[in-house]
Amino acid sequence: MFFTYILYSMSLDKYYVGSTSNLDERVKKHNTNHKGFTGRAPDWVIKWSETLPTKE
Numbered sequence: 745m746f747f748t749y750i751l752y753s754m755s756l757d758k759y760y761v762g763s764t765s766n767l768d769e770r771v772k773k774h775n776t777n778h779k780g781f782t783g784r785a786p787d788w789v790i791k792w793s794e795t796l797p798t799k800e
Contacts, residue, residue: 749793753785760788767793 747767751760751774760782764770771790774782782788 746796746799747793748796750791751782751788752791753782753788755785755787758785759791763799765799 746763746765747770748763749761749767749770751762751771752758753760760774762770762774767790771788774788775786777783777786
């Protein structure tokens with residue numbers, strides 16, 4: 745399975761679009777303090793996701 749998703753951060757008032765094979769783990773990583781764009785806020789929540797059979 746593969747997921748396409750949209751996250752939202754209220755503190756930044758920004759959306760983020762991504763894809764992954766493990767949605768729960770990916771959202772946890774987005775909410776950690778890291779150097780990427782989503783690392784600037786700890787409050788990312790899933791606004792939309794779709795499950796797909798493959799990445800293609």
